[in-house]
Amino acid sequence: MTVNGILQIALFAVLVAALVKPLGGYMTRLFNGERVLLSPVLGPVERLFLRAAGIKPDTEQNWVGYGLSMFIFTLLGTVFMYAVMRLQDVLPLNPAGLGPVPADLALNTAMSFATNTNWQAYVPESTMSYLTQMIVLTVHNFLSAAAGIVLAMVLIRGFARKSAKTIGNFWVDLIRCTLYLLLPVSLVFAVFLVWQGVPQNLDPYTQATTLEGATQIIAQGPVASQEAIKMLGTNGGGFFNANSAHPFENPTALSNLVEMISIFAIAAALTNVFGRMVGNQRQGWALFAAMGVLFLCGVATIYIGEAGGNPAFASLHVDQAVSDLQAGGNMEGKEVRFGITNSALFATATTDASCGAINTQHDALLPLSGMAALINIELGELIFGGVGSGLYGMLLFAVITVFIAGLMVGRTPEYLGKKIEAREVKLSMLAILALALSILGFTAIATVTPAGLAGVANSGPHGFTEILYAYSSATGNNGSAFAGLSANTMFYNLTLAIAMFVGRFFFIVPVLGIAGSLAAKKLVPPTSGTFPTTGPLFVGLLLGVIVIVGGLTFFPALALGPVVEHLAMISGTLF
Secondary structure: HHHHHHHHHHHHHHHHHHHHHHHHHHHHHHHOOOOOOOHHHHHHHHHHHHHHHOOOOOEEEOOOHHHHHHHHHHHHHHHHHHHHHHHHHOOOOOOOOOOOHHHHHHHHHHHHHHOOOOOOOOOHHOOOHHHHHHHHHHHHHHHHHHHHHHHHHHHHHHHHHOOOOEEOHHHHHHHHHHHHHHHHHHHHHHHHHHHHOOOOOOOOOEEOOOOOOEEEEEOOHHHHHHHHHHHHHOOOOOOOOOOOOOOOOOHHHHHHHHHHHHHHHHHHHHHHHEEEEEEEEHHHHHHHHHHHHHHHHHHHHHHHHHHHHOHHHHHOOOOOOOOEEEOOOOOEEEEEHHHHHHHHHHHHHHHHHOOOOOOOOOOOOOHHHHHHHHHHOEEEOOOOOOHHHHHHHHHHHHHHHHHHHHHHHHOEEEEEEEEEEHHHHHHHHHHHHHHHHHHHHHHHHHOOHHHHHHEEEHHHHHHHHHHHHHHHHOOOOOOOOOOOOOOOOHHHEEEEEEEEEEEEEHHHHHHHHHHHHHHHHHOOOOHHHHHOOOOOOHHHHHHHHHHHHHHHHHHHHHHHHHHHHHHHHHHOOOO
């Protein structure tokens, strides 16, 4: 580790924290239907969309209607994406003359982008046409991100409202989120990326002659527009196979910093939205603190591990120390222009959030560093998480935490003036256990079937980790890959698509049910026996519940993968 590296991590944390209140205030006014800065310009556009769709902005839905609208919206989007990919060879804006996407891969990709997973089992620049990249991938980067944000707003309303039968209108929330938040910020972000050197054009691929006289095809296209929303919406689907390690997606140190901040910006601000809407911003800061502690633990684990170098090289007398001539540490799979600090920071941020973007090869991380990235996803990506998913994931654990606290003191648990009863606890556990069942169940199937093992490039614990990471990423709607796994097969395309669906809707439905139940409850005045949920005691108990539940659920699987690999590495068994 170096002082410079620690300062870079500290700068990132400070910048994210500085965005929480201003962005949180803007989002609170937006979703409360109040006038915001962009209302004079975008208000007429919003009203036009609502009238065209026959939606009355003052008409709200109960939790069943809200969830049904979200499901129909996702289903129609999936069908549309699948059709475009299958027909892209006869559609315009295909200068490379790419053929139709195979059926199983098209289904996997459609489900991936509809659920905000953005898993890519293909090489984008040689598989997807410009039209597909724009109207399928980029458009659904906006829409799936907006769906996640409005779901968080639903749960916030559940806590904030009393004796209410409705929790908002999905279509109104979706339009406002996309129009007033995601589009304008992404527009500014895309212009910034173009300034930094990211391409934004519809030109044919460039044919160049190398110094050796060979011919090289250089892909380009509408990259900046997709890159902006892929980061801001915590989507992660890259225009290029190398993702944010590619100089056309992430050309400079400044673009790298801004891209990392954009991953956390909205998710972190939603904690402030929560505090404002329940009438106590300290509640939001308590959740932010819990997320922050887990984030710092993750980035410290990866940074310290990677900066320390590979312990197996010690007996080979390989110099891994930091000096003026080398970065030191484990530089395998990392971009030299980013170094270990920014690689560790990016890997932590992208697995904390449901963002599949990477600027380093996770498969090349040391075993314990890879395990830290895995744990970030398997905890439910509640460490800031994806846009919306981090907050509602953390709130589910908060419900369980106050329930446990109530058992400790022998009284009915309460959270924000709402009694937490059996229904809320059961729904919270259902959501958490559904994710675990998908991750561990599909991993078990893949490791004992020929179709699953056929895609593994590495034998032993590392190969197991690659499979575990794939299903963790798909179920967690993350989308990043450990690499080394050939996932573009019928088996993996179909099973990962199912895992993505489970990770999205088997989590969303219980959250909506909790929101509807809480909104209908009356507020209970606090008493001397009410467990305070704004101080260090609550934050510590919340962290303990998260770590214990995650540890009990996933440690046996982690022990078979990265833990065994680490022990074998330090003992020299792998060499």
